[in-house]
Amino acid sequence: MPKVISEKVISIPELKKLLEDEERRRELSSIEVVTLDYARKFSKLSPEAAEKLLNELIEQADLPPEVAVQLVNIMPKTIDEIRTILAFMKKTYLEEDLRKILVILDKYRGQ
Secondary structure, three states: OOOOOOOOOOOHHHHHHHHHHHHHHOOOOHHHHHHHHHHHHHOOOOHHHHHHHHHHHHHHOOOOHHHHHHHHHHOOOOHHHHHHHHOOOOOOOOHHHHHHHHHHHHHHOOO
16 A cells, blocks of 8 residues: 655645546556546636635635635535535634635636
8 A cells, every 4th residue: 555645635626637647647546537537527627727716715815725625626606605615614704704705716717
């Protein structure tokens, strides 16, 4: 079994790119094939746009990377959807903060 050297939270579009690159180099295992299929079906952005959006959410909305990744993966369309994703956090987000997050997400929608 391979040894884990480091861990990093990545978005579905980033996962898709990694697996597609790996698929060009070698034959994927059955679990990798299923995971790639999932990533192709549910990826809502290009890997490049996902990375930019992720950085913007972390820097401008002051979100932890794990939460920002979930927002990138889900791409919520309303403030209520964003509120649901952020509900577990101890920090309380004001309506203004939620609107700011929605504006950032809308900027990348469809890319």
